[in-house]
Amino acid sequence: MPAVSLGTPHVRTAVSPDGRPDTDLLVDRFGRVARDLRISVTEKCSLRCTYCMPAEGLPAIAADQLLTPDEIGRLVGIATARFGVHDIRLTGGEPLVRREIVEVVSRVRAAAPDASVSMTTNAIGLDKRVHALVEAGLDRVNISLDSVDRQHFAELTRRDRLPAVLAGIRGAIDAGLSPVKLNAVLMPETLRGARDLLAFAVEHDCRLRFIEQMPLDADHQWAREHMVTAETLLAELGRQFTLEPLGRDDPSAPAEEWRVDGGSATVGIIASVTRSFCGDCDRTRLTAEGTVRSCLFGDAETDLRGLLRGGGSDDDVAAAWQGAMWAKPWSHGFDTGAPDPETFAPTTRSMGAIGG
Numbered sequence: 001m002p003a004v005s006l007g008t009p010h011v012r013t014a015v016s017p018d019g020r021p022d023t024d025l026l027v028d029r030f031g032r033v034a035r036d037l038r039i040s041v042t043e044k045c046s047l048r049c050t051y052c053m054p055a056e057g058l059p060a061i062a063a064d065q066l067l068t069p070d071e072i073g074r075l076v077g078i079a080t081a082r083f084g085v086h087d088i089r090l091t092g093g094e095p096l097v098r099r100e101i102v103e104v105v106s107r108v109r110a111a112a113p114d115a116s117v118s119m120t121t122n123a124i125g126l127d128k129r130v131h132a133l134v135e136a137g138l139d140r141v142n143i144s145l146d147s148v149d150r151q152h153f154a155e156l157t158r159r160d161r162l163p164a165v166l167a168g169i170r171g172a173i174d175a176g177l178s179p180v181k182l183n184a185v186l187m188p189e190t191l192r193g194a195r196d197l198l199a200f201a202v203e204h205d206c207r208l209r210f211i212e213q214m215p216l217d218a219d220h221q222w223a224r225e226h227m228v229t230a231e232t233l234l235a236e237l238g239r240q241f242t243l244e245p246l247g248r249d250d251p252s253a254p255a256e257e258w259r260v261d262g263g264s265a266t267v268g269i270i271a272s273v274t275r276s277f278c279g280d281c282d283r284t285r286l287t288a289e290g291t292v293r294s295c296l297f298g299d300a301e302t303d304l305r306g307l308l309r310g311g312g313s314d315d316d317v318a319a320a321w322q323g324a325m326w327a328k329p330w331s332h333g334f335d336t337g338a339p340d341p342e343t344f345a346p347t348t349r350s351m352g353a354i355g356g
Helices: 069-083 099-110 124-138 151-155 162-174 192-201 230-237 305-309 313-325
Strands: 036-040 086-093 117-122 140-144 181-186 207-212 241-246 255-259 267-270 283-286 291-292 300-303
Touching: 036 069, 069 086, 069 267, 069 305, 069 313, 086 099, 099 117, 099 124, 099 162, 124 162, 140 162, 181 192, 192 207, 192 230, 207 230, 230 267, 291 313, 300 305, 300 313, 305 313
Parallel strands: 036 086, 036 283, 086 117, 117 140, 140 181, 181 207, 207 267
Antiparallel strands: 241 255, 255 267, 283 291, 291 300
């Protein structure tokens, strides 16, 4: 089946669509409620991973177009106090390259004292900033690591920075951000090192999760026939480890878990293409420029930054956000049913520009 074009991003009007129920929750037409907020703080990154960014990086966003720490704090306050959001993750690009990242974490924590505050990072430089981030209110980190082989890592990321990443992982562990979660993108290029990566995670008491590659690469090279499936990965890991299926503790959690060798260690697989979990999705996303994306694969965006800077009240911002989430598609940009994986098409923005 040919790919279906999803078109170019467009900004919705800042009003709730007709038919939305009278509730403060971020509910959509299919009854799902968003309680997990992902906030991109920058499009910049210190790596150039082949599945995420072009070699030259993404087009730069002017500094005055980024949400400020105060604006991020205000939006987090609305999300937690009005919508009941309880999980907040800062993403990028690479959050650590943003100069004010400690201030951002501090503003988020002040606005949401009872929420879980985490960060997805490549860990380069984390060892030097982790204590300040923890003091500011950071609870945990998810660290991207696709290989523990230095040459292979350099090929995948176009940068010879594995020692810096490993130092960041050690820094996170030493700072008490346990359990440290490691994320690896599952591709033919990473399958050959999957067992070594799991052995590293078990040795350092980290939780490893493999993520099926999605059509969100900036170079638009993704193809369904080149995907490595969860079944293929399990067979590869099974050559060295005994894996016991544990399933999901939370239906909204994207990772299915397996116990490793009967011990306390686990490995997860996020099979976002072959085992879609869209029906239980509970996420809402803010881009670095302050637009809401209700779906990772939906190109529609709702501008909240304009409301913030145009004198809009918290009620105005909340109504726009609720309207965006009410219009959330069912699955991967499609309004009805789970799409056949063959119909996946790249979004106009790549993962690095959207925020993971």
